[in-house]
Amino acid sequence: AQGRLLLAAALVSDAQYNRNIPFETSPGAVRLYYLYNHWVMQATTYFFIFLNLSLVLFEEPAVYPLPFLATSLIEVLCLLVFSVRLMHFAKVTPRNVFWKDTKNICVMVAILMSLTDLAIFGALRIYNVRSVRWSRIVRPIFLINFAESRQIRRAFRSIRNTFPEITYVFLLFMFSVLMFSLMALKLFGERNLQTAEGLPYFTNYLEIVFDLYVLVTTANSPDVMMPAFDFSWWYALFFITYVIINTYIFMSVFLAVVYNNYRKHLKNEIRKLAYMKRRKMVEAFNLLKEEEGAEFVVREAQWKQLVKLVAPDISNSHRELLLHISDDEQKGFIDKKSFVRLADLLNIQVITLKIRRHPLGRWMPRVYSSAASQFLRSMVRHRGFVWTYDVIILINAIFIALDEESPYISYAEWVFLALYIIEILLKVYTYEPRTFFGKNQFWNWFDTLIIFAALTATILNTTLKSTTEYNSQQILDIVFILRVLRLIRIVDSIQRFRVIMNTLINIVPTMLTFGGLTLVVYYVFAIIGMELFQGKIQFFPANSNAPHALECGNPALKDSMFARGKYCKNNFNNFASSFIVLLELTVVNQCGFAKVTVQAAKLYFIAFHIVMVIIIVNIFVSFILEAFFVEY
Amino acid sequence: AQGRLLLAAALVSDAQYNRNIPFETSPGAVRLYYLYNHWVMQATTYFFIFLNLSLVLFEEPAVYPLPFLATSLIEVLCLLVFSVRLMHFAKVTPRNVFWKDTKNICVMVAILMSLTDLAIFGALRIYNVRSVRWSRIVRPIFLINFAESRQIRRAFRSIRNTFPEITYVFLLFMFSVLMFSLMALKLFGERNLQTAEGLPYFTNYLEIVFDLYVLVTTANSPDVMMPAFDFSWWYALFFITYVIINTYIFMSVFLAVVYNNYRKHLKNEIRKLAYMKRRKMVEAFNLLKEEEGAEFVVREAQWKQLVKLVAPDISNSHRELLLHISDDEQKGFIDKKSFVRLADLLNIQVITLKIRRHPLGRWMPRVYSSAASQFLRSMVRHRGFVWTYDVIILINAIFIALDEESPYISYAEWVFLALYIIEILLKVYTYEPRTFFGKNQFWNWFDTLIIFAALTATILNTTLKSTTEYNSQQILDIVFILRVLRLIRIVDSIQRFRVIMNTLINIVPTMLTFGGLTLVVYYVFAIIGMELFQGKIQFFPANSNAPHALECGNPALKDSMFARGKYCKNNFNNFASSFIVLLELTVVNQCGFAKVTVQAAKLYFIAFHIVMVIIIVNIFVSFILEAFFVEY
Ligand code: NA
Missing domain, CATH: 1.20.120 (Four Helix Bundle (Hemerythrin (Met), subunit A))
Structure with a gap:
């Protein structure tokens, strides 16, 4: 019986967290499964x-x-x-x-x-x-x-499903790029035009294709157009047409296809998850069912034991509430229909609405309910309190923007820190601390953590300064960032902003999935990039005397825009650099690199652009579109 | 009675074309209204x-x-x-x-x-x-x-409706930019870093705000990051965070808000139009109605006269078809419900499905139905015919890509032209010409126009060459473009591509509205830009001996990346140049210009970016998203 209960609890838990792992049902295996999870x-x-x-x-x-x-x-x-x-x-x-x-x-x-x-x-x-x-x-x-990464796998499945449809649009898009390249070759190739770097302009078909592909990402706009435009402004029409068709229309079509697919896929996934959840709950029910008249039911005692196993953390009153919902006629047992709903019931956040007495009210009731204390608390609850602190934050913003050198301003920082600490203390004095630091009180947590981190860092820095006469730049940087972050709080005072901010905060968990997805793609491309392009470009600090320091250590880069623009640190010499180059490619396709290395590097950049920008960024945008339709 | 009929016809016509102009109902005014339309x-x-x-x-x-x-x-x-x-x-x-x-x-x-x-x-x-x-x-x-521009006004209304919601998101976005700028000032301002041009890096708050705003458009990525990144790669984290929040998340949120609003607005507009249409049709009905038993109706003779007035071009058989639909029980009159549908019925394209006999079959039946002729026609109808021409197009593409200098290739062009003309002649021989050149036969029209334009231009050029020994470059350019355009035809052979292409072709009319909208915005900004920035930068042809020719005629630009990149023709010296600079701003926010002129120019660029990119481009993308959801 205990074995059956354990197995049922495992099934309910899987249903609650949408886990889909088939496991052996022998008691030993179930215990191992508990350990596994x-x-x-x-x-x-x-x-x-x-x-x-x-x-x-x-x-x-x-x-x-x-x-x-x-x-x-x-x-x-x-x-x-x-x-x-x-x-x-x-x-x-x-x-x-x-x-x-x-x-x-x-x-x-x-x-x-x-x-x-x-x-x-x-x-x-x-x-x-x-x-x-x-x-x-x-x-x-x-x-x-690993089985833990269900979300990332789901995202990859979503990409795989988008692939066939994207492929057709992509082929059409590439056809358009090839056609325009052919026209460009014929229109500009025999004009003897030169680029800003003095190279021949649009004479090689494959190079034109690459340049025009990059133009879609807008990275080489307007450079790629300038020689033709300088020759005659009518030729600008060619590039205008190109950009309208390939950058605006085709890129929007990519988004449309990905978004369409994303919505379809999302609907299927939700349906499938609901089906799996139900199946597991029915299985759990069948393990615990007993006959009661004409139907099978689960007895209250069994049910309570099950809930204790599945959710050991919830309070007695919460469990009684769940029981009351499941057995609403108080018959002493739960039927199949009510039982199946348990997985969803467990996921509902129950906000304990009962007004808890403030601990200070219990420990020193006389002081806490005195007239002065009541006045203080009503003051903190007043809207004026929020407004006062908004004004303080604004003044603080001005002080931050001003020059740090003046001693008054650096003293003022201590005053602001003290004011913020007083605010938190006053709030904890007024509101019940466990409610104040509840799970959903994002902003309270945010304020408190920021302020205490800032306090710690400031004290640490002052100590360092007085003992070693040395400002730790890292700590100072962190203090700066914390102080500026504190200013975000003001957004919460305006209703409309709060709605947008809450939507953004709610989508953070799913964005972490995209983080994982991006990490995987970046990792693979960074490793390949490192093996292919390692050491082709070197970074030398300013004033270096090394040979070719001005050409990024590569004589081929002499007088190139790449070297002149001081892009030498954009290289694939280690993982951090590769990662950042890939980020730049995602944002704007910084392909100066391709020009200076092998021709095959261009394929690498195009492959990365297709995977990252055309697919993943579009899925990301689809996801935000959907989130805002639902939430906003 | 004639006056009433004319008025009713005007109302029906307004309903058919969704015109909403209130007009006087006196016969003279109605005649003037006909003239007006x-x-x-x-x-x-x-x-x-x-x-x-x-x-x-x-x-x-x-x-x-x-x-x-x-x-x-x-x-x-x-x-x-x-x-x-x-x-x-x-x-x-x-x-x-x-x-x-x-x-x-x-x-x-x-x-x-x-x-x-x-x-x-x-x-x-x-x-x-x-x-x-x-x-x-x-x-x-x-x-x-002017009343004709209903579509453009509707688009402007759509923008106006989006404004309040966009404003809140924009304020939040600007708040984020200001916060990051403050952090940037504190983190980098006192490091004595230098940009690639040797200027102090991130020392002035307002300049930081502008630089970071531009980073959102990705125009100055990675330039704006490089000095900090060269100093320590940890600082890249600052820019990564910035780009994720402001470029990816906020820009997607803008799209979400605009798209959401667009859909809502579209639904309202459609509902309103349907209501207006119905009201006008009821008004027209009331003008023509006669009593028939218990209800009011419009008699068949009246109805036919009305349709002749509203749509004089449609054939008798088409009108009989409409009558048959409206009076399906052949009672000799049309009731109110059927009458109201007339506006929609008139908008339906009726494809005359009856198989017309080929005119050659009438003129010379013996020859046209001979065995040889029948074999030829069945050959043209065969799939192999399309495939053969697809292969020819591909070979032509290769020839176009090859060098023009060889005489064989230039003869080959005549061969291809001849082959294409033969294709069209064969098709017209096989299919009934009026069906072949029907309204919906986009590709047939496309082929024929391209080929005849190419033929004309080629003959013109050959004539010019033989008489004056002078190749007209303009005509050659046009011939090149026409020849390349001919290759698009191959897309139509693949079903999946055809679906995408048809969707794209169907949205062309609405895109013209966006063209109008864009023209208005560009026009206003170009005029302002010309008045503000005229003559600040000059373009000199290569090898010019003018003073400051290398600095775009502006000594302040000496050694700047702007002059070195040969961007001098990106100026506001006339309307065409201004237009193209604005296009570049739309694509990538090429703001080198702002650096070299007055500080206030930055406000101009930001204003343009907000209007054009954040609002209009997003509406354009919304429109394509919606079109693809419906059509694809
Ligand atoms: Na860009």
Whole structure:
């Protein structure tokens, strides 16, 4: 009976959190399954996934170099953890399901590939042969394919579903680019025009195709047009037509196709999740059901035990409330229909509306309810209190903008800090602390954390300054940022702004999924970019005497706009730099790089643009569009 | 009775074309109203509106200079035409309605302002005083406010409706920009960093605000980040956060708000139009109704006369079909419900499905139905025929891409032209010509026009070449473009592409409305830009010996990236240049200009970005999104 209850609880819990893992139903397997889902196990897995991913910062070419032995030991440790986690999963899930699931196969293959690559690379290193750490590209597989990353996998599925439709539009778009390139070749190729850098203008078909592709991202506008425009302003019409058709119309069509698909897909996913949830709840019901007259039911005692197992944290009164909803006629048992709803009921945040007495009211009732105290509290509750602090924030903003050098202004900072601390203390004095720091009180948490962090950092810096006469720049920077962040609070005072801000705050969790997705794409492209373009461009600090310092260490870049614009740090020499170059590519397709390296680099940039901008950014925009339609 | 019929026909016609002009119902006024709506009158009005707008090309600072007397005479003529048109409208519409309509007041004020300005400018010119032709800014009012421009007015209404909601998001967005600027000032201002041009980096608050605003448009990415990034790559995090929040999230929120509003507004407009249409049809019914038993009806003879008046072009069989639909029980009269549907019935394109005999089949039946002719026709109808020509088009594409110099290739062009002409002739031989050149046969028209234009241009060029030994570059350019355009035909052979292309072709008419809208915004900003920034930057052809030719004629631009990048032709010295600079601003916010002129120029650029990119481009994208949801 206890085994059945445990199994039912596992099913209800899966239904509540939308987990879809088939597991063995033997009591031992169910206990292992509980352990598998324990938050410590999940957190550990994520920790090692991110540790494994972050190794790239310490391996050659490193941002922070560590010896090869250290990084490879850490990697082996990570792979060991992944293997253990996978074996744990194999114990939990039925054997045939386990071997049919591509996720598991992927993880196993990735582990084997990583180990093989590590062994080969290590062996060759001993003989001083430099080889490529190609297995680093498979590291994001661990992030995608462990069962915890359901959301990221869903996002990838969404991308895969968009693919066929996008492909047709993309082919049409590329056809248009090729046609325009052909026209450009004929119109401008024989004019002997020159670019700003003195190179021949639009004479090579493939280069025209690339330049016009980049024009779609607007990165080389208006540079690509200037030579033709200087020749005759009628030629500007060619570029105007091009931009209208390819940048405005086609890019909007991409968004339309992705958004359309996103909505369709979202509807299907929600339907499927609801179906799976119901199936699990029915399964749990069948485990616990007893006969009662003509129908099967779950008895109240059983039900209570189940809820205690599934949600051990909720209070007695909350559980009684759930029971009251499920058994609304107080018959002492719950029928199937009510039972199935339990998964959704558990997800509803119950705000305990009962007015809690302030602890100070209990500890020193005389003082807390004195006239002075009541006056103080009514003052804090008054709208004027909020307005006063809005004015203080504005004055603070002005002080921040003013010059720091004057001693008065630096004293003023202490005054503002004190005023903010007083505000928080007054509020905690007036409102019940547990309500004030409730789960949904985002702004209260925000204020308090910011102020205490600022206080800590300021004190730390002052101590450092008085003991070592040395301002820590890092701490000062953090204090600055915290002080400016404090100003955001003013937004909350205006109803219309609050609505928009709340919508934005509500979509943060889903945006983290996009963060994961972006991380995977960036990681793969950064690794490839590093292997392909490492060392082609070097960064030298200003006033460097190194040869070719002005040409980014590459004689081919002499007098190029790339070197003159001081873009030398935009290189693929380590992971951090690669990451930032990819970010620039996402934003504006900064492809100066392609010009200075091999021709094949252009394919790399186009591939990245297609994956990142045409697909992922559009999904991101679709997601925000949808969120705003629902919430705003 | 004839007067009543004429009035009813005017009402039905208004309902059919969604015109909402209240007009006097006296027979004389109705006749005037017919004249007012005649297409010649409308075309004339549009002609003079565009003539008036195009004057800017010929007035100082001119693209093609004309004497002041000529342009002012043309302007007076235009204003005269507008006055006559307005007086015509005043005769048609009831007096109190006319004076309450802001459109008419606007046009009158605009005419008066233009005349006053012209007089003052002319008078001052005589005394050699240079003044500003400020009234040129009101010229787009004629485009917006004449009754013909219903679509453009609707688009402007849509913008006005979006304004309140956009404003709140925009304020929040600006708040975010100001906050980040404050952080940037504190983080980077005291580091003594320098930009690529050697200027101090991020030391002035207002300049930071502008730079970061421009970063939202991605125009100065990554330039604006490089000095901080060179100093420490951690500072890149600041810019990454900024771009995610302000470029990605806020810009998507703008789109979401605009799109949301667009959909809401569209629904309202459609509902309102349907209501107005119904009201007009009921009014027309009431004019023609006769009693028949218990209900009022319109007799068949009356109805036929009405339809002949409203749609004189439709064939007898088409009219009989409409009658059959309206009087489906053949009772000899039409009831109110059927009558009201007439406006919609008239809008339905009836494709005459009857198989017409080929004229050749009538003229020479023996030859046309001979075995050889039948074989030829079945060959043309065969799929292989389309495929053969697709292959020919592909080979042609390769020939176009190859070098023109070889004589074989230039002969090949004649071969391809001949092949295409043969294709069209064969098709006309096979399919009935009136069906082949039907209204909806876009591709047939496209092919035929392209080929005949190419043929004409090629012959013209060959004639020129043989008589004067001189290749006209303009004609050659046109021939090139036509030849490349011919290649588009291949898209039509693939079903999936055809669907996308048809959607794109169907939205062309509405895109013309956006063209009008964009023209108005560009016109106003171009005029302002010309008055503010005229002559600040000059363009010199390469190898010019003029002083400061390398600095765009402005010593302040010495060694600037603007001059080095050869952007000198991006100036506001005449309307064409201004127009193209504004286009660049729309695409990528090329604001190098702001740096080199007055500080206030920055406000101009920001204003343009808000109007054009945040509002109009987003409405354009919304429109494409919606069109694709409905059509695709
Ligand atoms: Na851009």
